[in-house]
Amino acid sequence: MRWSRGPAAGLAVGCAAILALTAGVLPAKAQAPPSSRFVVVIDAAHGGADAGGRLSSGQLEKNVTLELSVRLRSLLAARGIAVTTTRESDIDVDAVRRAEIANHARAGACLSLHASETGSGIHLFTSSLAPTQPARFEAWKTAQGAWISRSLALAGAINFALLHAGFDVTLSRTALTAVDSMTCPALALEVAPARGADGKVTAEPDDATYQASVANALASALLEWRMEGRQP
Ligand SMILES: [Zn+2]
Numbered sequence: 222m223r224w225s226r227g228p229a230a231g232l233a234v235g236c237a238a239i240l241a242l243t244a245g246v247l248p249a250k251a252q253a254p255p256s257s258r259f260v261v262v263i264d265a266a267h268g269g270a271d272a273g274g275r276l277s278s279g280q281l282e283k284n285v286t287l288e289l290s291v292r293l294r295s296l297l298a299a300r301g302i303a304v305t306t307t308r309e310s311d312i313d314v315d316a317v318r319r320a321e322i323a324n325h326a327r328a329g330a331c332l333s334l335h336a337s338e339t340g341s342g343i344h345l346f347t348s349s350l351a352p353t354q355p356a357r358f359e360a361w362k363t364a365q366g367a368w369i370s371r372s373l374a375l376a377g378a379i380n381f382a383l384l385h386a387g388f389d390v391t392l393s394r395t396a397l398t399a400v401d402s403m404t405c406p407a408l409a410l411e412v413a414p415a416r417g418a419d420g421k422v423t424a425e426p427d428d429a430t431y432q433a434s435v436a437n438a439l440a441s442a443l444l445e446w447r448m449e450g451r452q453p
Contacts, residue, residue, distance in 0.1 A: 259447045260303045262323040262331040264399065265290035266409075269313030276338050280427040283311065285336040289412065289432050293332075296440040302447065320364075320402035330375055330446055331407040332439070333400055336426040342389025343435065344411040347376045348401050349394040364404050371406040375446060379410070382442035386434060389416070406446075410439075 265286040267273035273282025287308070294304045305326040307319045323331040337344070353366035365372065376392060383390045400407045415424040415431055424431035 258303060259329040259450065260305055260326045261297055261443055262305045262307065262326050262328040262405070263290045263293055263297075264307040264319050264323070264331060264333040266333055266335045268308050268311055271313065273335070274337055276336065276425055276427060277422075278425050278427055280425075282336045285412070285427045285432075286334040287311070288427065289334050289336070289436060292432055292436040293334075293439055296436050297443060300440060300444055302440075302443060316399040317402070319399040320361075323403045323405055323407065324364075326405075328403075328405040328407070329450055330443055331400070331403055331405050332379075333397070333407070333409040335409060335411040337411050337413050338426075340391065340413040341416040341420075342391065342413055343383050344391045344393065344413060345376050345380060345383075346393050346395045346397060346400075346409040346411065347372050348407070349396050350401055359404065361402050363401060365401045365407060368404060368406060372400075372408055375406040376408050378446050378449070379408070379439065379442045382438045382445070383435075386438035386441075388435070388438065 265283075267281075267283035267286060269283075271283065273286070275281055276285065287310075290306055290308075294306060297304050305322060305328070307322050308314050319333070348365045348369060350363055350366040350369060352369040353363070355367040359367060380390050380392060395409075397409050400409055412426040412432070412435060414422040414426060415428075417423050426432070
């Protein structure tokens with residue numbers, strides 16, 4: 222993901238996956254009783270003609286996000302957590318479809334995965350939409366507004382697990398086209414290189430061991446998140 226950092230307006234996302242959405246409405250899900258089945262939606266960003274960024278290793282972002290998606294999916298499955306993915310191969314999936322998949326699954330959490338050569342550690346992005354009350358019909362482009370507080374709580378839980386596992390973590394708010402249309406706790410997670418104290422890269426985002434550590438911390442966080450959601 223190439224995040225172009227704007228001035229006071231916060232972060233403007235330059236990701237090719239962030240597409241213009243057609244106007245529309247969708248039924249509100251925020252007031253529906255929570256499903257007893259906890260589903261995590263893993264969204265490997267980019268794919269097909271949209272390669273995303275290119276790492277210094279030459280690897281394309283779309284391949285790195287898919288690798289991480291596969292790793293996380295198998296770790297969650299091993300922990301008994303149901304998973305839905307937005308793609309399993311190198312295919313085009315537009316932002317509307319990604320949100321549709323998450324919303325149809327009534328996800329307990331949705332993670333949109335990116336990778337970048339910029340910065341260090343893990344970057345967590347929550348939607349910059351203002352919180353709204355759940356409405357009978359949510360505007361498609363801003364449906365995430367009713368879920369902001371849950372998404373921030375999810376970001377907090379994941380931040381905690383990543384810090385505990387020794388990762389550098391950066392938390393930000395930004396406009397995220399797919400996530401902004403999701404009616405579930407959702408965030409974008411960008412894997413940047415691991416760096417030592419001198420700033421030198423110690424692991425690239427496509428490093429298998431690094432990815433496995435990230436996926437492990439995420440799986441632990443999501444297990445905790447599921448238990449938290451079950452409490453009255
Ligand atoms: Zn990206």
